Amino acid sequence: MQYFPVFLNAQNLDCLVVGAGEVAARKVELLAKTPATIRVVAPQACQTIQAMAEQGLLKWIQREFDPGDIQGQQLIFVATDNHQLNCDISTLAKAANIPVNVVDNTELCSFITPSIVDRDPLLVALSSSGTAPVLLRYLRQKLESILPARLSELAKFSDKFRDKVKAHFNNVNQRRHFWEDVIEGDIAETVLAGDNQQAEQLIEQKLQQDEQTEAGCVYLVGAGPGDPDLLTFKALRLMQKADLVVYDRLVSKPILELVRRDAEKIYVGKKASLHSVPQNEINQLLVDAAKQGKRVVRLKGGDPYIFGRGGEEAETLVEQGISFQVVPGITAATGASTYAGIPLTHRDHAQSVVFSTGHLKDGSIDLDWPALARQRQTMVFYMGLTGLNVISQQLIKHGVAADMPVAVVQSATTDKQQVVTGTLMDIQQKASEANIQPPALIIVGTVVSLREKIG
Structure with missing residues (x-):
């Protein structure tokens, strides 16, 4: 994680914006939703920034940037079309330990601004660390569509009763369980439906119920x-x-x-x-x-x-x-076989599948070998890597062909997955040569041969 996500308290926050075009205006509009003090330095300004200045939402200093402008600032946004100026301001800000964001140039930034889903006081911030803006926009649209518009009212409602609930429950787990019941139940639904008065009555009734130690x-x-x-x-x-x-x-x-x-x-x-x-x-x-x-x-x-x-x-x-x-x-058998491209059953190969452990409670591998060695059956062994040689020998001893296909799947379904295939005769050697390590699953049966075709 290259960028550490934080939310800054904008109360008494002094912000400098250098540039006053439409790109800068988007940053200024976001800042204007907070109590931060905003100063914009630029010789010309777009209509949006001019209007905001006239409304007293920011102070527009109508001139070119001067290095002294960064003095006393706690946050700086740079949005000019002068690349060299952007670089110079970034260097000045970093030297003064002032967080700086140069719009559309992450290399010059000491912080980047996230994509925001605004349900104030609830905010959802998304970031792709500057690598995938289209994906970020897609995710934001998805969240906007599934998060109720009145979610902000639910956050305010929760805050209103926060101290009262804290005083009512001494145990932090009890408080958390209480709020989970509220948020997942009728009280939250009532708030989201717009009936705060009814919701307040419901939460008061819930608090008046006899306090009991919740069973775990x-x-x-x-x-x-x-x-x-x-x-x-x-x-x-x-x-x-x-x-x-x-x-x-x-x-x-x-x-x-x-x-x-x-x-x-x-x-x-x-x-x-x-x-x-x-x-x-x-x-x-x-x-x-x-x-x-x-x-x-x-x-x-x-x-x-x-x-x-x-x-x-x-x-x-x-x-x-x-x-x-x-x-x-x-279970590991279905996950490993699927990700390895091996169906556990197939009309032309196996009409049954059996799951077995390769490591019994007493450490032995004393299994019902005749039952396992039946024809047209897939065998899956859990925790059998250390006993792979014994498993192979016993299956051959009880009638399974020595050239029966075998697969060993390490760390199935993860980015460390590794699959080794062979036969009962050579799978031990192949697994050793590939340095297969636990956790590993063993699949025995002709279905393993299908991996080359459909895996």
């Missing part, structure tokens, strides 16, 4: 195989509401970035035979946090109930009387 809950959420675009809407919504997020090693960084910024995050990742936090401690962590009234998201790679140990956590929550929900996610 746990959400076992599937984060999918890695690509954040594969998250479900429900998963994303709960991630944004969580007080605590307990996540494992398979949750990708881009997905973790979507968690509510101020939520507490605890890493409990595991590798084969290496548990940073034992499962029984994870179970107790979820229980303790819920009993404290927290909304807990247990964020798991893939799906919670497919080799995610979500069932073990759910058992503990039931035993402890903790309310919970399970949110399914796209």
Whole structure:
């Protein structure tokens, strides 16, 4: 992130604008929405700036720029058609540590202005760091269309009751949960419909209800195989509401970035035979946090109930009387196979697919090999990279052809995805030569041969 986003307090802010054409006018009109003091220096001015000067919205100094004009200024905009003058002013401003923006020339800027969706006091600022103005304009249009026009009234309404709600609830989580109920419920809808009087009655009634310690809950959420675009809407919504997020090693960084910024995050990742936090401690962590009234998201790679140990956590929550929900996610098998270009089933190749773990609880790979080795079936092995050689040998021993196609998919659906294909005879060597590392998924079956055609 090259540009750090901030919102400046414009109260008592002295701003200098050099140039007074239509381009400068667009900046001035934006500044004029704030209480900032605006000085415009230019020998001539467009009608927009002349009119604003006549209305007392700015002071127009009708002459050429003088270096002394930057003295005492806290923000400078430069919008002239003289490139050398623009460069000189930029140099002067930077030397004086005054933030400067040279319109349409990011190299001369120490700050850039975002595209704004204005629902004052609510502002949404968008920036492409100066790289994609058309995309930025497209996104702004989309946001303008979906954000209600009266959203500003909802922001003002919330501010009006902010102190009262703060005094009513001692616990910060209770306050946040209260406001989430307001914003997502009938009170907000009433404000957006224009009936503030009714909305005030509703929020007063809500505050008069007996204050109770809100019971916590746990959400076992599937984060999918890695690509954040594969998250479900429900998963994303709960991630944004969580007080605590307990996540494992398979949750990708881009997905973790979507968690509510101020939520507490605890890493409990595991590798084969290496548990940073034992499962029984994870179970107790979820229980303790819920009993404290927290909304807990247990964020798991893939799906919670497919080799995610979500069932073990759910058992503990039931035993402890903790309310919970399970949110399914796209499991690694479907994510990896799709992104690798390998259909798991195909009428000409496989009429069934079986998911199996390549790493049992006791560390062995003692599986039902005869059942796995059935014909016209695709086999998918989770967590099987370290046992790839054993898997290959056992399948051959139980009747699977030695030249059966195999694919190993590393870090599926992410920018680190790597796919290696071979046969049961040579896949171990090929995976080693490619330096394939966990997390990796193994797909065995003739469907793997379709990758060359449709992958």
